[in-house]
Amino acid sequence: MKINVGVFFGGVSCEHEISCLSANQVMNALNRDKYNVIPVYISKNSDFYTGEALFDLANYADLDKLCTTCEKIVLYKDGNTVYLKAVNGMFKKAQNIDVAYLSMHGTNGEDGAIQGMMEMLKLPYTSSDVLGSAVGQDKAVMKQIFECEGIPMVDHFYFYCHDFDKDVEGYKKKAKKIGYPLICKPANLGSSVGIEIIHNEDEFVDKIHEAMQYDFKLVIERMITNLKEVNISVMGSIFEARTSAIEEVMKNDELLSYKDKYLGGSKSGKTKMPSKPVKGSKGMASTSRKVPADITEKQQKLIEETALKIFKVLNASGVVRIDFMIDKDTEEVYANEINSIPGSLAFYLWKEKGIEFDEECDIMIDEALKRYRKKEKKTYSFDTNILKNYGRK
Ligand SMILES: Nc1ncnc2c1ncn2[C@@H]1O[C@H](COP(=O)(O)OP(=O)(O)O)[C@@H](O)[C@H]1O
Numbered sequence: 001m002k003i004n005v006g007v008f009f010g011g012v013s014c015e016h017e018i019s020c021l022s023a024n025q026v027m028n029a030l031n032r033d034k035y036n037v038i039p040v041y042i043s044k045n046s047d048f049y050t051g052e053a054l055f056d057l058a059n060y061a062d063l064d065k066l067c068t069t070c071e072k073i074v075l076y077k078d079g080n081t082v083y084l085k086a087v088n089g090m091f092k093k094a095q096n097i098d099v100a101y102l103s104m105h106g107t108n109g110e111d112g113a114i115q116g117m118m119e120m121l122k123l124p125y126t127s128s129d130v131l132g133s134a135v136g137q138d139k140a141v142m143k144q145i146f147e148c149e150g151i152p153m154v155d156h157f158y159f160y161c162h163d164f165d166k167d168v169e170g171y172k173k174k175a176k177k178i179g180y181p182l183i184c185k186p187a188n189l190g191s192s193v194g195i196e197i198i199h200n201e202d203e204f205v206d207k208i209h210e211a212m213q214y215d216f217k218l219v220i221e222r223m224i225t226n227l228k229e230v231n232i233s234v235m236g237s238i239f240e241a242r243t244s245a246i247e248e249v250m251k252n253d254e255l256l257s258y259k260d261k262y263l264g265g266s267k268s269g270k271t272k273m274p275s276k277p278v279k280g281s282k283g284m285a286s287t288s289r290k291v292p293a294d295i296t297e298k299q300q301k302l303i304e305e306t307a308l309k310i311f312k313v314l315n316a317s318g319v320v321r322i323d324f325m326i327d328k329d330t331e332e333v334y335a336n337e338i339n340s341i342p343g344s345l346a347f348y349l350w351k352e353k354g355i356e357f358d359e360e361c362d363i364m365i366d367e368a369l370k371r372y373r374k375k376e377k378k379t380y381s382f383d384t385n386i387l388k389n390y391g392r393k
């Protein structure tokens with residue numbers, strides 16, 4: 001019997017459009033002999049939709065119009081089955097789904113929010129669980145955990161925005177101790193949104209106020225001025241995981257920007273994104289990259305070992321991408337961040353290891369089902385009812 005896969009995408013995140021592209025790549029790649037594919041689009045307003053129109057990227061130019069051609073739905077659980085049901089009752093039959101393929105990035109998609117919804121529904125879902133997703137998304141908490149595990153990172157500190165104006169001089173001192181230039185990052189965003197370079201103390205307060213628009217918490221860290229950015233992907237579960245090839249990413253500006261990542265770095269920003277990972281293509285992100293990265297054997301070993309450690313510490317699952325920075329002046333390697341649902345599943349790194357994109361999608365679903373079964377075997381409650389004597393006369 002075929003497995004009914006609900007592919008969830010969109011959402012409130014600033015990576016909404018990227019998520020739509022990733023989801024269409026996945027829906028095209030999923031083997032129809034094995035799976036019935038049911039798209040579940042989440043609008044920027046957090047409404048859920050399904051419909052045939054969601055299979056064609058050409059319909060995404062006008063998202064409001066796209067919603068009008070789809071069915072607004074709710075998810076509900078009946079017995080052990082999860083269903084999609086049209087809000088207006090137009091569906092003849094509710095559609096059951098066996099597994100949720102989460103093709104979402106950033107806020108609500110990669111931060112444990114939708115993962116929590118899946119846990120409540122008892123629906124198996126791809127990628128990391130609530131904790132792994134949440135920790136991976138919050139750069140401040142992630143760094144605290146990395147620190148405990150001895151994972152190498154650049155010097156940094158974080159603060160809540162509402163505390164900043166109470167002790168500007170104190171934060172200036174912390175910044176000076178690390179040394180300029182510094183990078184200021186909203187703790188919970190992605191795709192370089194809201195990131196500021198602080199070149200010197202004169203810019204400190206203004207740049208921080210600028211970044212405060214994006215989050216409640218900011219991370220300040222040493223800027224590596226002579227930077228080599230290298231990424232690696234890890235696949236599997238905490239029980240068994242393996243590493244991909246390592247890529248070196250090239251940037252056009254001081255920072256690897258949203259434009260570099262998704263628009264091929266063109267100054268006009270008009271470079272077209274390919275709709276699916278095709279043979280020989282550079283992937284959804286048309287960032288220029290070198291695979292394998294130009295690094296020493298020692299650096300490669302350190303990156304592979306650290307990536308596996310991070311994957312396990314964060315209780316990750318499926319396919320993640322872990323980004324590292326190398327200071328070319330000292331050749332030191334630093335962990336930067338984990339992307340628990342990387343765009344295009346970093347397919348170009350797995351291709352180097354002989355794994356095609358459709359196989360990666362299969363692995364994602366297998367891991368989701370395996371984790372669900374393992375969790376089902378654990379005991380979460382005792383067969384007692386301490387309330388049964390309440391109310392007795
Ligand atoms: N400490 C740093 N030194 C130099 N460049 C950095 C540093 N941290 C981040 N960057 C640059 O900014 C980009 C975005 O930062 P990152 O931490 O990866 O956040 P995001 O979640 O937005 O991708 C990186 O890809 C890199 O180009």
Ligand SMILES: [Mg+2]
Pocket residue numbers: 191192323337
């Ligand atoms: Mg990044």
